[in-house]
Amino acid sequence: MTRRSLDRAAEGIGHVSPNPLVGCVITSRNGEIVGEGTYIYDNLIHAEAIALEKAGEKARGGTAFVSLEPHDHHGKTPPCTEALINAGIARVVCPIEDPNPLVSGRGFETLRKAGVDVVTGLLADEAARLNEQFICWHQKKRPFVHLKLAMSLDGRISLGKSVSTAISSEAAGVRVQDLRHSHDAILVGGNTAAVDNPSLTDRSGKKRRRPLVRVILDNRLRTSVDSIVASTTAAAPTIIFTNSEDGRKIDELTEKGVSVIVSETGARDLKFVLESLRQMDIQSVLVEGGTEIAGAFVDARLIDKVTLIAAPFIVGGHTAPVAIGGNGARSLETALHLNDLFVENVGRDVVLTGYPSF
Ligand SMILES: NC(=O)c1ccc[n+]([C@@H]2O[C@H](COP(=O)([O-])OP(=O)(O)OC[C@H]3O[C@@H](n4cnc5c(N)ncnc54)[C@H](OP(=O)(O)O)[C@@H]3O)[C@@H](O)[C@H]2O)c1
Incomplete structure (x- = not known):
């Protein structure tokens, strides 16, 4: 019972x-x-x-x-x-x-x-x-941060930094929509916003109380005013964190309904970003990449859960971006270890879910 x-x-x-x-x-x-x-x-x-x-x-x-x-x-x-x-x-x-x-x-x-x-x-x-998510919100006084990335078996998340690559199968894509459905916000970096022009919406088909909030960490304001996230703000909010002083671009984005949050430290200050989201009653954030954003959250140890979706192919080479950038660990002891690892087959892909052990 x-x-x-x-x-x-x-x-x-x-x-x-x-x-x-x-x-x-x-x-x-x-x-x-x-x-x-x-x-x-x-x-x-x-x-x-x-x-x-x-x-x-x-x-x-x-x-x-x-x-x-x-x-x-x-x-x-x-x-x-x-x-x-x-x-x-x-x-x-x-x-x-x-x-x-x-x-x-x-x-x-x-x-x-x-x-x-x-x-x-x-x-x-x-x-x-x-x-x-609710427990993290009360105990850590910040939103729950869930890092999710789709990658090849050799850990590459696209064919090149300026290339948009569909890595996951359709079945894994359905899982991703369910993940989006269970979070209050989705977050990506400025390069992903510029390269992929993603819609970052909850397409699970399930009803939700509040629209999924789209968050972009973009100091150079590379998100285009014509991008999908800037053109669909009536359906779902878009927030950009930046330290840009480009007043004209900020005005253009604001006119499209984007909330541009300008601060001295900008999007690099992840604690400030999470605190700002907490003040908006956002209890959970699904971080969807790319490489540098994932690395920044891992380096800062601001991660509560990790989901990696591995597709059964190998990209290889020296230019395809790896899943996690940032500074990385200097020893295996300081690497991000995951507990309670759960492995499942979803369509042709393997989904690995775990919880950082710090
Ligand atoms: N397979 C997947 O799951 C997946 C998911 C997403 C993206 N991708 C792919 O990943 C590639 C993009 O990855 P990327 O690493 O180039 O871009 P990214 O992580 O999306 O964006 C990186 C940029 O974000 C900005 N930024 C703002 N705040 C930051 C912070 N706190 N820490 C670090 N960077 C911060 C920096 O530029 P500024 O300083 O100018 O702001 C930085 O250059 C594309 O090919 C995309 O298709 C794949």
């Missing part, structure tokens, strides 16, 4: 940020499922409340399986702890505490004080992974 509560929670992907994914399953005294709910930000009703409403009187003496600690404070909605207690729930099974330090542990405490049996820790790793 805990897994089922995580599945319910996952149905909220694309609809909850900057809040957490929460799912709830209620079973009656005799173990029958009598109510289920998924939290959706815009519906202003929490997963527990939806499940309790469906369960009605059958919830009395039953168990609530909740994917994240029920909240105990009066926010936009009344406390879920109160609703569970008033409904006569006898037991709450919940894998993890809320990571928000202001409320963490309080929900469990209130439930226990009211005589509810609280069981924690079951499927805790899975529950934490499910809410990895």
Whole structure:
């Protein structure tokens, strides 16, 4: 049932940020499922409340399986702890505490004080992974950064720095759209914006609460005013970070609806970039390259997750850009090591996902 509560929670992907994914399953005294709910930000009703409403009187003496600690404070909605207690729930099974330090542990405490049996820790790793973006947001006080690159087997991401190359298969392309769907923003470097002229949109076909925000790190303002990202700002926001003093280009881009954020350090200051995005309530950023941008994030250790999509061919040569540039590691000890590596075949490609071990 805990897994089922995580599945319910996952149905909220694309609809909850900057809040957490929460799912709830209620079973009656005799173990029958009598109510289920998924939290959706815009519906202003929490997963527990939806499940309790469906369960009605059958919830009395039953168990609530909740994917994240029920909240105990009066926010936009009344406390879920109160609703569970008033409904006569006898037991709450919940894998993890809320990571928000202001409320963490309080929900469990209130439930226990009211005589509810609280069981924690079951499927805790899975529950934490499910809410990895929300947890990072509260613990690191910045957006979750997920680096994703498509490469050849010898780690090349295109045929040349000024060449746009479609590396992934169609099946892997579908996976990429799903990744975009589960993030608040997508980020690329100025050269990728100039060379690829990408649209950087969520084409998963799934509904989302807020449009995917497009972020470009571009000190020399190489992003053209006629580019797709500058011409489609009515459909999805585009933000450019720069230290350029080219007032005319800035005005032209601004007229097209692009938000140009000019600062002294410009796009090179990744902490400033992430802090600016945090202030816009952006909880997660999918970094899609190219080489230099990936290298900058790796060098700064500002990465929470890595997805590499390897296509079954070798490019070779000395000019095709490698996946990760930057300064690189001077020893294997200081290389970026990945934990919990997960390898899957997607179409003809291999998708590797891992978590940096620092
Ligand atoms: N296969 C894939 O997954 C994939 C994905 C994306 C791109 N690509 C390919 O990668 C190639 C482009 O890679 P690239 O390395 O030349 O370009 P890039 O990483 O997209 O952009 C590099 C430029 O970004 C600017 N920049 C701004 N802030 C930066 C920061 N904090 N750190 C580093 N650079 C920063 C720098 O120019 P300024 O100082 O002028 O701003 C730098 O020259 C193209 O061939 C493209 O098709 C492949």
